[in-house]
Amino acid sequence: MPVVSKITKSKGMGIFKSFFTGILIALVCFVSPEPGFAAKGKAASPDALYEKARNSYYQVLDSPTAKLDRQNWLKTIALFQAVVDQYPSSHQAYKATFTQGLLSLEMNKLSGSAEDENRAIEYFNRVVTRFAPGRLTDDALMHQATLFKNRGEMGASRARLQLLIDKFPKGDQISTARKELKILSKLASVKPSTTIADNPPTPSGRKKEASTETKVDSTHSHSTHSHGKEISGKKKSTVSKPSASKKTLAKNVRLFGLAYENGNQIARVMLNAEGPVKFTQQRLDNPDRVQVTFENGTWDPNMEKVVTLESGILTHVEPKKGDKKSSILMVEMTGAGPVSVTTRSVGNQFVLEFEAIQKAAELEQVIPRAPPIAAKPRxxxxxxxxxxxxxxxxxxxxxxxxxxxxxxxxxxxxxxxxxxxxxxxxxxxxxxxxxxxxxxxxxxxxxxxxxxxxxxxxxxxxxxxxxxxxxxxxxxxxxxxxxxxxxxxxxxxxxxxxxxxxxxxxxxxxxxxxxxxxxxxxxxxxxxxxxxxxxxxxxxxxxxxxxxxxxxxxxxxxxxxxxxxxxxxxxxxxxxxxxxxxxxxxxxxxxxxxxxxxxxxxxxxxxxx
The missing domain is CATH 3.40.630.40 (Zn-dependent exopeptidases)
Known part of the structure; x- marks a missing residue:
């Protein structure tokens, strides 16, 4: 070990300490009052209003139970609206409007309501049309494009993506926008009867199963487990056109880009495919897990073997080789309570979404104290x-x-x-x-x-x-x-x-x-x-x-x-x-x-x- 030299204590050290202590006192005295407190008789500043709204945002976001109460989201949206109403041309209003769009998206995840989806589209549209372009504008356009695509409005989605590419060639969404536009351009060349957008809704409001050769899967399969009891069996869907034969499916389609979000209320596992794949999904017990088998998929050789997760619904995500030429994605849950599982796709991305089913008593819990707010890394x-x-x-x-x-x-x-x-x-x-x-x-x-x-x-x-x-x-x-x-x-x-x-x-x-x-x-x-x-x-x-x-x-x-x-x-x-x-x-x-x-x-x- 290196030798540690020692400083000689002297009167000089006392001067050194006094000097820095004086600096500290001066700094404390120089600091302006906390932004959350406005001077008596004066209107709150845009920073103070914005901080109040952001505190509310984090209170709701950090509470699994508060998220389930729609009123909490609406109250927070109203707080951000106060920023916009009082300081409509400020940068805080620009950020507040974007956040209102995000909050509407969160509500849509819980409710599935078309009203919340429309609300999100409108807020993101205001970001684009009412304010000077900023670092959030391309994000707003991407959110709009994704929402329109999920609704089957491919023309509107392509228009937003093209605008993003034209106006923000150096933005952080440019790569994703180009890939998505390429996918939508391919979809546009497919006959209308084979696309999701042109399928009439079923009586339940869900669109009928359909798929194209450019998508991983276009069906939504749903299963729920309650205390280990299996509710649903295997769910099958293919990626080829309805009239296509099995031979049209490519062999050894690369599966890559495994990612995940693991919350206590909602968790997601996502991956990408380079082409059409056929899969089956199965819910298994002891332990509670979901197995997805890709019949013509092959894992990227650089894919991690096992990912261990913590503090959420999921415990393990494991991509592994199946029988013959198939590949398996195994996702294991904690088994702590009932969880619903939904399978869907967005472009060439396959998504498994897990949602904890809350008990009535848990929904009545109050919002906890918000943690300290710190700025996101630049x-x-x-x-x-x-x-x-x-x-x-x-x-x-x-x-x-x-x-x-x-x-x-x-x-x-x-x-x-x-x-x-x-x-x-x-x-x-x-x-x-x-x-x-x-x-x-x-x-x-x-x-x-x-x-x-x-x-x-x-x-x-x-x-x-x-x-x-x-x-x-x-x-x-x-x-x-x-x-x-x-x-x-x-x-x-x-x-x-x-x-x-x-x-x-x-x-x-x-x-x-x-x-x-x-x-x-x-x-x-x-x-x-x-x-x-x-x-x-x-x-x-x-x-x-x-x-x-x-x-x-x-x-x-x-x-x-x-x-x-x-x-x-x-x-x-x-x-x-x-x-x-x-x-x-x-x-x-x-x-x-x-x-x-x-x-x-x-x-x-x-x-x-």
């Missing part, structure tokens, strides 16, 4: 940017195991795996502070993230301790450090650079100069990542110890301007964990857990409102 060229920092490198080897394995090697391997998952599955932009065995100063790592204007900074390390039995996984965010263990870890990772900052009061002053928002968001990011690590790893491997989330005075975190954490994935000085950290499967599941935690943090920030 976007660069339409994508969130994450900087991953493989700790140490080059002449700085980090910790060393008994067998000679070096921390710098482990850190880089895991970081590369995390990058692959974040880029391929979640479509984030990812940069590494190093991609090979090179030495980089600690200050340069944080400076790189700042220069790139990154949204998140995640430093990945392996731990070490004099006590050989020490083991476990822990995640840190910047703080003074609560305990000797945290300070020891920080001293080891800081090396000789900031080991001199050993005085507790100086550490506290250092931490207090960092933005409170950054600290709070870093703590949340650390909690999300550690929750995934402690939830996934013990399920896959025995004797995995959760050491929790901690504060620490890490220099590399101090340098960054964005939410930042440092993960210690295990102890190389522990013989058992050293062996595991060299195992590729163990590295994969560490990376999987870290990526899931990062995605959860970004996703739970809510829409860009």
């Amino acid at each position: 976007k660069k060229n339409g994508k969130t940017l994450i900087v991953l920092d493989p700790g140490h490198g080059g002449k700085d080897e980090g910790a060393k195991g008994r067998t000679g394995i070096l921390e710098k090697q482990v850190n880089l391997e895991i970081s590369k795996r995390v990058r692959k998952i974040l880029e391929k599955r979640y479509k984030y932009r990812v940069e590494l502070t190093r991609t090979r065995d090179t030495f980089i100063e600690l200050k340069d790592r944080g400076d790189l993230a700042n220069k790139l204007n990154a949204d998140l900074f995640v430093s990945i390390h392996a731990n070490a301790a004099p006590r050989k039995s020490a083991r476990g996984i822990e995640t840190y965010y910047l703080g003074a450090g609560a305990g000797d263990r945290a300070l020891e870890t920080a001293a080891r990772e800081n090396g000789e650079l900031v080991g001199s900052v050993e005085d507790d009061e100086v550490q506290q002053i250092l931490a207090s100069l960092i933005s409170t928002t950054k600290i709070n968001e870093s703590a949340r990011l650390a909690a999300d990542v550690q929750k995934r690590l402690s939830g996934v790893m013990p399920r896959k491997f025995s004797k995995v110890l959760d050491l929790g989330v901690k504060e620490g005075p890490f220099y590399v975190l101090h340098r960054t301007n964005m939410p930042s954490i440092l993960i210690e994935v295990g102890f190389l000085t522990n013989k058992f964990e050293e062996r595991r950290l060299q195992n590729t499967s163990y590295q994969y599941w560490l990376a999987e857990s870290i990526a899931q935690g990062i995605h959860r943090f970004i996703r739970e920030k809510g829409p860009s409102i």
Whole structure:
């Protein structure tokens, strides 16, 4: 371990502390009053009105039971309308109108009402027509295009997509818009009798089954389980035209892009196909699960074998090989209560939607207190940017195991795996502070993230301790450090650079100069990542110890301007964990857990409102 130099305490230190304490007091005095409180006798500012509406939005969004009450959504829409009414030309009104569209979409998911769908289309139309183009305008056009497409109004959908492509060629929706327009153009060349749009509604209001060769599937199959009892059997549908023979189906159609959303009330599993596929769906018991068999589908070779989920309706999503030339998607549920399952398709995307069936008593629960609101990470060229920092490198080897394995090697391997998952599955932009065995100063790592204007900074390390039995996984965010263990870890990772900052009061002053928002968001990011690590790893491997989330005075975190954490994935000085950290499967599941935690943090920030 590197030697930690110590600072000499003197009167100069007292002056140093007094100077920074004065700065802190001045900053506190200079801060403007909280935006939620308007001066007496004056109208609320657009920021204050908007913040009030956004608080209501998060109260409803974060409560599984509050979501089910339509009045909660309508009240929140009204709060956003107050922003529009009082400040119709403001940027807050622009964002408020877009959010009203999102809220109407949420209501439509619960009610299936055409009124809510029309309401959403109208709000998104106002975003496009009443305000100057902004970063949400192309999103509004895409929402409109999707809604029109789902209703079978293909001409209106194509018009919105073409407008998006013409007006926002550098927007974050451009790639999706081009793909969707290509699909709709193919659909337009198919005879009207073979498309979903031209099927007359059945007496129940649902359109009859139909499909085209450009869609994965165009039927909606629905099943419900109540306490493990099967209600529905297999649901079959094909992708070929009604008059087409089985030979028209292509063989080995690639299945790719597996994604999921796992909430306590609603969960979805989505995947894409490169061509027409035929599938069967089956609900199975013990455990409660859904099996979808794609008779002519083949999984992309880069697809993850098993995805373990947490804190929602679903527990596992597993793509696997079936009999002969088929492929199977197995989705397992918690079995905690009755769940309805709906199968549908959007373009070439296959969607399984799971919805928990609430009991009457649960619907009467009140809305809980809203969590602290923090701004969503900024976007660069339409994508969130994450900087991953493989700790140490080059002449700085980090910790060393008994067998000679070096921390710098482990850190880089895991970081590369995390990058692959974040880029391929979640479509984030990812940069590494190093991609090979090179030495980089600690200050340069944080400076790189700042220069790139990154949204998140995640430093990945392996731990070490004099006590050989020490083991476990822990995640840190910047703080003074609560305990000797945290300070020891920080001293080891800081090396000789900031080991001199050993005085507790100086550490506290250092931490207090960092933005409170950054600290709070870093703590949340650390909690999300550690929750995934402690939830996934013990399920896959025995004797995995959760050491929790901690504060620490890490220099590399101090340098960054964005939410930042440092993960210690295990102890190389522990013989058992050293062996595991060299195992590729163990590295994969560490990376999987870290990526899931990062995605959860970004996703739970809510829409860009």
